Amino acid sequence: MKRYLILEDGSIYEGEDFGADCESSGEVVFTTGMTGYQEAITDQSYADQILVFTNPLIGNYGITLADYESLEPQIKGVICHQVARHPDNWRMQTTLPKFLKQLKIPGLQGIDTRELVKKLRIHGTLKGRITDSKENAVSISQELKQRNITQGVINRVSTKNSYPVPGSKRNIVVVDFGIKHSILRELAERDCNCIVLPYTATAEEILNLNPDGVLLSNGPGNPEEMLMAAKMVQEVEKHVPLFGICMGHQVFALANGASTYKMKFGHRGFNHPVREIATGNIGFTSQNHGYAVDPKSINKGNLMITHVEVNDSTVEGLRHKKYPAFSVQFHPDATPGPHDEDSLFDDFMSMIDQRKEEERHA
Amino acid sequence: MVKEIWDKPAMQRAIVRITYEIIERYKGVEDLVLVGIKTRGGYLARRIGDRLEEIEKKIVPVGELDITSYRDDRRVDINQEKISNLEPENLNITNKHVVLVDDVLYTGRTIRAAMDALIATGRPKSIAVAVLVDRGHRELPIKADFVGKNIPTALSEQVAVNVEEIDGIDSIELIKLK
Numbered sequence: 001m002k003r004y005l006i007l008e009d010g011s012i013y014e015g016e017d018f019g020a021d022c023e024s025s026g027e028v029v030f031t032t033g034m035t036g037y038q039e040a041i042t043d044q045s046y047a048d049q050i051l052v053f054t055n056p057l058i059g060n061y062g063i064t065l066a067d068y069e070s071l072e073p074q075i076k077g078v079i080c081h082q083v084a085r086h087p088d089n090w091r092m093q094t095t096l097p098k099f100l101k102q103l104k105i106p107g108l109q110g111i112d113t114r115e116l117v118k119k120l121r122i123h124g125t126l127k128g129r130i131t132d133s134k135e136n137a138v139s140i141s142q143e144l145k146q147r148n149i150t151q152g153v154i155n156r157v158s159t160k161n162s163y164p165v166p167g168s169k170r171n172i173v174v175v176d177f178g179i180k181h182s183i184l185r186e187l188a189e190r191d192c193n194c195i196v197l198p199y200t201a202t203a204e205e206i207l208n209l210n211p212d213g214v215l216l217s218n219g220p221g222n223p224e225e226m227l228m229a230a231k232m233v234q235e236v237e238k239h240v241p242l243f244g245i246c247m248g249h250q251v252f253a254l255a256n257g258a259s260t261y262k263m264k265f266g267h268r269g270f271n272h273p274v275r276e277i278a279t280g281n282i283g284f285t286s287q288n289h290g291y292a293v294d295p296k297s298i299n300k301g302n303l304m305i306t307h308v309e310v311n312d313s314t315v316e317g318l319r320h321k322k323y324p325a326f327s328v329q330f331h332p333d334a335t336p337g338p339h340d341e342d343s344l345f346d347d348f349m350s351m352i353d354q355r356k357e358e359e360r361h362a
Numbered sequence: 363m364v365k366e367i368w369d370k371p372a373m374q375r376a377i378v379r380i381t382y383e384i385i386e387r388y389k390g391v392e393d394l395v396l397v398g399i400k401t402r403g404g405y406l407a408r409r410i411g412d413r414l415e416e417i418e419k420k421i422v423p424v425g426e427l428d429i430t431s432y433r434d435d436r437r438v439d440i441n442q443e444k445i446s447n448l449e450p451e452n453l454n455i456t457n458k459h460v461v462l463v464d465d466v467l468y469t470g471r472t473i474r475a476a477m478d479a480l481i482a483t484g485r486p487k488s489i490a491v492a493v494l495v496d497r498g499h500r501e502l503p504i505k506a507d508f509v510g511k512n513i514p515t516a517l518s519e520q521v522a523v524n525v526e527e528i529d530g531i532d533s534i535e536l537i538k539l540k
Contacts, residue, residue: 278378278413304385304417319382321389326382343375350379354509361505 003108004134005050005079005116008127008144012134013116018083019100019107021132026050026076027149028128029290030117032269036336037078037096038067041105044157044178045246045288047074047220048150050128053081054117054269060084062092063099069180069335074157074220077130078107079116106130124264125290153221154178154247158199165194170352173211175201175229177219177247182335186345187215200228203235213241213352216248218331223250223260223291230255237325241355243348244327246289252327253318259297263314266290267330270337273310274330276317282310285330286337292329293318324351363538367513370532373494376510377406380492381413383508388459391418393487395455397425397448399464399476405527406494407463425453427462432475448483456484461508465523467493470504495534497521 003017007028030052031040037058040051058080078100087095100107108130120126127144157178165174165184169191174184177199187194195209199219206214214236216229226247233255236242244252250260270286293315298305307317307328319326331337332344368376388394391414398407404426411424428447448455462476473491480486492508497515513521513536520537524530 276378278381278416279374280416281374306382306417321385324386343371347375347379354383 004131005108005111006129006131006134006137006140008141009123010141012137013111015108015110018097018109019078020104022104022106023129023131024076024106025129025144025149028052028120028126029266029268030054030120032271033336038063039069039336041075041078042069042073043180043288044070044074045218045220047157047178048076048153050077050079050130051075052079052113052116054113056081057084059096060087061089062087063094063096064091065093069182073103075105077105079113080109081113083109120265125266150221154199154219157220159196160198162195162197165196167191167193169193170212172213172215173197173206173209174215174217175199177217179217180333182333183217183245186333186342190345190349201232203232206236207239211240212356213348216244216251218246218248223247223254226251237320237323241351242325246329246331249318249327249329250291250293253293256303257299258303259294260291261294263290263292272330274307274316275310276307277305283340284338285341286334287330289329324355365536366533367536368534373532373534376494377409378413380508380510381410384461391420391422393458395423395425395458395460397427397460397462399462399472400426400428402523402525403464405525406465410463423453425449427476427479429472429475429479432479435471455480455486457487460486460489461492462489463492465494466521467496467506468499470500470502473504474502494523495521
């Protein structure tokens, strides 16, 4: 069956349907990863977005239960050049189209994704609608223009209740802005005893749990909607080692007086080179962000830039100058992507251990 | 028996972490002087200095200290003249925050000797100690301020830190003596 993508600028792309049989609107963004479609689709940071894969063929190794990054993905659509017709892999339990059908996510294939991505790179991110008819294209594109699709998105993806992820060593409070399971996996691998709290958690609620460390998770949407969370960070960072990832990084920056801006088309994919300023080492990282911290807004008195993107010098890592707190814009937990920077979790662990040691001696 | 505990990436990460902790402690690099204890401490101090410079865009003076004549465990003649060998000679440590850098902290006698040697050349505002490895078994009341890794050891073991500049490789090894 024919299916269409209508963009807010009025352009229409005609392709074939797959996945769920429904309509949806979202911000059209693209990812440059060659694999990892399942992790991307289930990543809550893509909530309210329609994801275009630049790799021409996806779905060729099916879907595996073990690779979920969240249980209720909020992605609004999947666009690719071609979906594999006969996926085959010893780990797979189902195929990509069936999986999308179950989750009620529409897919669109057979369009020229190269042209679409070029357009997104020139115009920046555009809003779009996946639909089965192009009759009302003009009114749809006008309606898209006026809508703010991602408003309040974290409220929809963050957990409503707190829950534990038991372990036996360090006590970590994880603040959920739309967390990927892989972050919890990395913490579980290091035997952390985690409690995941909703993004509305206050500093008092967190400190009452007496955590050894606090991790701010990734998440979708505009960080400047997270002013309450930034207030929470201002208090928490004084008392407990803190590590922010993606949205967590932006909230940490806001809490310390910096500001964020919406990037033209963002960084999505996992071939983004990042330089660690202290050593000059380059690591390849998995990234997914449409907003970034404005380097000019950073107060050098309390924050230092630790990592920058090599291609466009975006701020990718920050560290507090007075408190044991740091953050990165990319995903050290990778999944999908390279594990070049997963040692940051080890750094967080040693930061916590160091702190405990000091408290014991004090 | 030799067992490698840390490889190059792990060692480099520890040095970066110590660098950040130094900035955190001193709220910047104002009035900071790094002094490495010869031989390997000197190279480690230079590496930390390079990283501080990259981050803070300010040059941090780095010196090297030869403490041989201050040692209490090797000196033959107790009345031998003490020569403090702080390089470069014009390095001013008076009213500075000095961070002593060494590879392994063990009995604490090296640090004691280094403090004596330092104080013979000036009066620092404060002295702190950064080491890559703390292996325990202190014989003096000395504690490291910045530690790369705590490695619990037996007295029958040795910890060897190799640095690329002279050993050709970055690694930390635990050597079991028979």
